[in-house]
Amino acid sequence: MISLSPVQSLLACCLVLVIGRVLTSRIGILARYSIPDPIVGGLLFAVLAYLLSTWGGVSISMETSIKPTLLLLFFGCIGLTANLKLLAKGGPRLIAFLLALIPFLVLQNAVGLGMAWLLDMHPLMGLLGGTITLVGGHGTGAAYATRFADFNNIQDVMALAMTSATLGLVLGGVVGGPVAEWLMRRHKLAGSLDHSAQGGNAAPDLAEDAAPATAGSFIVSMTAAFVCLVVGGYLAMLVEGAPVSLPNFLWCLATGVLIRNAGVHLGLKLDDRATEIIGTISLSLFLGMTMMTLDLSSVARLAGPLALMLLVQTLFCALYAAWVVFRMLKSDYEAAIMSAAFCGFGLGATATAIANMQALTRRHGPAPEAFIVVPVTGAFLVDILNVIVLTSLISLPFVGGM
Template sequence: MQITFDLLQTTAIGSAVVFLGIWLRRRVLLLERYCLPGPVVAGLLASLLFLLLRTAFGVQITWNLQMKDLFMNLFFTCVGFGASARLLRMGGARVLAGIAVSICGLVVLQNIVGIAIAVPMGMHPLNGMMCSSVATAGGVGTAAAFGPVFEGYGAPDSGVIGVAAGTFGMIFASLIGGPVARGIIRKQKLRPTDAALSEEERRQVSLSNSRLVGSWCLIFLIGGLGSYLSFALQKIPMIEMPYFIGCIFSGVIFRNLMEAAHLPFDLPEIESISDVSLDIFLALALMSIDLTRLLDSALVMVVILAAQIILIVLWAHFCHRFLFGGDYNGAVMVAGLIGTGLGAGSNAVANERAVMQQFGPSQVAWIVFPAWSVIVVDIFNPLFVSLTAPLLARWG
């Protein structure tokens, strides 16, 4: 039996998943206690339901996921718009350098671990890399972009392996990011240094309909112009850049140009757009996952991905102590690092938001980490992979 959902129907089901995530966070204390994002948990439950329908009753579902890509690009446009040079300096050179080292070091370590496991187990070294930073730090989009490239180098089924590995990473990025940060906060008795907004301050930043309309139009405009940056970046030889990179860069450019020209913009409304885009994107992405891709995965891929999880947990603890300052802000950034390192920038934001909802605000982690980490990983990771892939192809 075949069921096809059109654009509006697919987005409606995704919106229902978001409502389910909100309800679960309120009713299931375990989710809040362990800092698990509602849309992620609800999206996984939905994907399990659709898996049951597929395997037990032969129901095949076709989704129209164009809105998923739209909300993803809008979200990353908002992330880029958050990269104000003035605000990034708030973190200080040490924090910016620590985030950059944590991301670049993780990308290198992930590939060393993946290739070291893949080759002795008979997997092509490029597929070992695919199960490493390409699909984890890069996400499903980067994996899909590099799949044909790796297959052209002689790595069999690289695209399918990459999508499966990226799916696996997205799932566990949010399932372990919050709990690891929570464990650090509890064990070290860390407390936030930033004050939460009072009720009076919350009322002062209440949203305005006219400002919200203007902000939506601004983000659409910036994202649309960013698409041309994406097309230009894709022309760079030997480098694969996902589409949303242009949206990030466009957001960064416009934010800093507008600040330099003293042009007005409305941050509360833009943050609202970011939250809406993130929640609907996560719901659509996770509910539409074909879990049979994971069920059919080879043992070697599962072993590599399990090793990646162990690696990033150990690396996160190291980074918290030596690169992030060892304080509460650093613990929140640990949640973001695991989100970025296993999933994507969206997972990083979801993880940090879940941690701060339980323990309190962290301006440095919330403002600096998502924007800066996404910029670093989406520049360094494609460059590293593009430059090392030809060498590994000769080895394979």
Template sequence: MIEISLDAVQTTALAVLLLLLGQVIKRRVGFLERFCIPAPVIGGFGMALLMLVFRETGLVKIMFNTALQTPFMVAFFTTVGIGGSIALLRTGGVILFVYLGVCWTVALFQNTFGPLVASLVGLDPVQGVMAGAVSLLGGHGGAAAFGPMAEQMGHPGSTTVAITAATFGLVSGSLLGGPLGAWLVRRHRVEIAAVDVKSAAPAFHDHDEDVSVTSQSLIGMTGLVLVLMVIGALLSGWVQQATAFVLPAYVGAMVAAILARNLNDGLGLIRLNTKALDALSDLTLGVFLTMAMMTLKIWELYDLALPLMVVLAAQVLALLLLAAFVVFRLLGRNYDAAVMCAGLIGHGLGATPNAIANMSAMAQRFGLASPRALMIVPLCGAVLVDIVAIPFHAYMINILS
């Protein structure tokens, strides 16, 4: 077998090439454009499939160095946080709390539905929890945290089940969120209009709509993002020391960016260039998500036992039905609601980055972003949902042991 080891720069270069390839394929293949399949998923997942072929045939083994994936991810969420003015959050209003209630309900449902289906197909109910909100809503971080806990309590193989379920969910959430959102728009003949948040934002931030992206503006906004990333890392470390609660890598930076944005709204210290920030956002999102997809170990899904596949398929179907026939109506049956449903599928089955990618694909497909969705979904899906979800994970593992 030929072994190829790529360093961090080579891995990133490959990710960028796959991202570009995904964009080309998406433009030329009609159904990919129609169903809002993100370009990083197309290029990255294609590479993951090729890696599966290499592994099964024993021809080539490629080892990636994804050291730059986390910095790109943190940088992206920092740009999201910079957009989080209090004025924007006010536009979320009741919908923010409705969506948060939906996230909490999904966590409770997945952790009870999973054990029920697992019992029906002859699996350990705790493995049903591992294939529930622990790995789906919680992603690979939740899987890695709670799998060993379940194994220590007498449930061998829980970590493997959880990691595999998280991988399954990551792929499912990426592939199904955009198509669901597009279907909702067409099915209900939704008007392509999002909440206008500009009228609620401080007027001096509207100045840069007609400003072009220059090297100076990119340097300035890149510097701002990097400084906020450093502050976010310090904030996360302080929270961990004070409370022993470990925040995801990007949450501290996102919170720091939100605080800085609102301080700046009041004091007017920095003139933000939103076009430069949008360029940085598109770049960092595309690269880190492509890296995440191209390094998926699809053989973990290939080796799944049929009963676990049944549990996971039931979870996916249940969330799709919930989003299409309940959540869409609760959120207002409008374009913002359709975009948030696409986001819910992304982080409800995979991770918050998938939610962002699904919502970005919706914006590209229909020519309009949803600022409300882009703030509410990451805030609820990445941070606030854990207030209920994490204690419930531990509760279910304990009560079923």
């Protein structure tokens, strides 16, 4: 076994991100469909690691304990760049996005339950292949898997939950770009490549006309981001025993929003470009490590019926995003970007949704409303709505009582 130290693991992840960037820029189909760099490079690493383990008898172990911190750091940075004044402009779209999301949560679980019935699986496995792991992600999947193992005696449920959540990240990152690109071609939509007017919400490396961020601005942004982690973690600990459990990243994001919008009145001014770069790096490292540590042998062994269920869920989510979400959001360029984001957190996580949008705006131009609506929906609202829907479904006799 090859065991990588923390520094070596970060180096490997950085190399994977570089390779992913090279491949997505030089391979036409990857560039055309705006597949995020961490998805491409990380999956390539996972395949090579699987082949090395299978044929060479050598396994690679990475140190990934930094992953939760990276994810929290990313959401803290999202909060620190969230200008709530833009909500007045994005308000109608936010309401429309929610109106599209609520029935989707019910329908996604209905699809999972239907597939579980067709495959002769426990109904709870349908929810596991539904919003528990696809919208809820690894944290929600782990929480419900523990409950199902303890109270419903479902074998290997934790491995299946983690497999489903991880594959959801992959599928959400893979299909989001193609959906948006198809919508833009079909409806002849185009963004503006004038990134100076973006309000700080597109890929920071494209703001060529703006003055570069300084070392001092990076230090201030890093300080604010770590304040978000500390305060957010403390708030999460305070409400740990609440009836409705909210994820840690929600509190980090909320702290960032408070600092960003209240700090202006106290003389605190953050450089959004520096904050965005910190957040983008954190997100890329998180997704890269997640893809690199995907255990393909475990997936192949455990996820036969689950894979079929996820393929159906992927098709359903892509069609829903293209035909329902896009139309409810005014059928314009911003709607196409948000449709890609919808695939991201409808199958994977809010982080995947943001990665989809970043990949698209890097190529086509900024979408400032999308970068307000999607994080607010994905962080503040979708988890609460998901808990309500799941609690209602599990209470049904033919679902949780079997």
